Amino acid sequence: MPILARIQPVDARATKNVLVSAIRFATSIGGSCPPFDDNLRTSAQEQVEYMLAADADTPLITSDDEVKSVVKMGLSKICSSFEKELSSLLLESDLTSETAEDKIRQCLLDIEWMSNILPKMDLMKEFVTNWTEISDKILGVIEDKKLDSSMWALKLKVIELTGKVLDAVGYGSVILPAPCRVKLLKTWLPYIRKMKPLLELKSSKEVEFPHKMDEDLCGNIEEAIVQLVLALPSNDQAEILTDWMKTEQVKYPDLSEAFEVWCFRTKSAKRRLLEGGLDRVGNATLSL
Template structure:
């Protein structure tokens, strides 16, 4: 028998101290003899414990394996001599880990199997191979399968709620991360809501919706406070502008996630209610020739609202749609040519309404106008034609629709009157 100190000194394939010879042989004729020790084998492999239980010293064990498994068996035999299997963490390929895992399961090396399961490298592109191998291992493979099974809905909900809470936090920044943690949380929410077939079940949950609604309310409240503070500071204060720009970026982010939760109507109603106050600030004389970045960002957020209402994603009663248009159409119509003239004077002028935003706004406004009652359409179109800046947004299509409908309505009215007169004459 070996003493404990001597056991730690035993080396794989050491013929001098070996009492067991293991012959690996495959069907194509390759065979090699490896010298091992029964104490090591029996303590770490139930397979070898059974094979060697009734054999004398200097026994020989023959193992037949495929040509693919040959090197895996050798690697496993070497691993049995290690005091621990932390070396598995350094494997650089899924194939290597899976190969040893299969052999360890065959030879009933429980400790090696557990280490393989815990330290298995992970590559999404090899997920199919992983599933195929570990599914044959039975209950012991559950920790691996759990990593690739759809996550529990309650777990997803908890993560999403926490991420939304951080992403919409209006408290002081979390030291030492500052805004980085909040921005990272926003990215996490975006990732979770994108291309996940199970996520609609999570976003439909009332608790998730409630957290998103609270976050929206907090974000809007902070935006209102920062907006009102702009006029209290020196209008050239870049700090004040930077803060409110961050608020607007947060609101724009919420415009992207709320439709996936069915909550965009909450945003639209709040933006319409706040529109007069926003315009009161950005159209103030003090800001007439400054804070272009702020004004452009406000237009970009407004374009999200116009798009949601104009294309029917958010249904509003006619009076609210009229208010939305009459609040923002004049400002958009005025700001666009000013920005264009600034760019014409200085090609390096960085603030402009990009082409995609301009087209989106124009299309949404046309859709909004043609869906209004005829009298409201007439008011908006009359105002549009009376201004000197009629190039943007171009409401010609809306005017043509209104004209056609008006003429059709007039013809129907005349036809109706004629039929009434004919009926009177007949009587």
């Protein structure tokens, strides 16, 4: 009987409690114990990923309100920590300090982990919303003159995370109102456009410089931006495409496809409008 008891199916409530505890541990929320060691938190994060991927009852557990509430709380805490550590960079007298960079790096790894588990819980919109809300503050720091020639790993990781946001919104897994999508593009498109050639130039001058946007990252971001632009209202598309054609970095991201589609749609709409107008005039003449 003791052996049979050990192989009984695990109660869903017990599984939920374990998952909630693991998420709290992984995001360092709650409890009166000292701050968790980074290695232990990383281990907890791996266990959460495993539970979400391997448990057949996961859909039932992740739809639970308590689980979702804890995940949202953890995401909010991680984003707040990142925002706080990022802002403190501008107060640092020595930007080469490993301590400051390590804290930022850990925050970004935590955010990246959240971006990987949230789609499995149908909560990716939470990530997109949080990232969008802090985007201006992020750019306000990393584009400061003090960071012009440093923190390249930070800058690249920020682009990678932004790519996930653009992908989620561009392909419709997260639905945002048109004004929010326009703001997202206007916020990040100029930065991505500026950073790609800078990282390539840095890489060409320094053989061991590891921070470069690889082909997959560039391609995914470009495709997501094209899809995002195509889903915008026509006037917003026109504004973004006009800005794109005025810049020197017109090759990346290449919005030629979006421009061609916009031209075709505009011509078709104009033709339908004219045809509709002529039909109305013709009908009016006949009725007279």
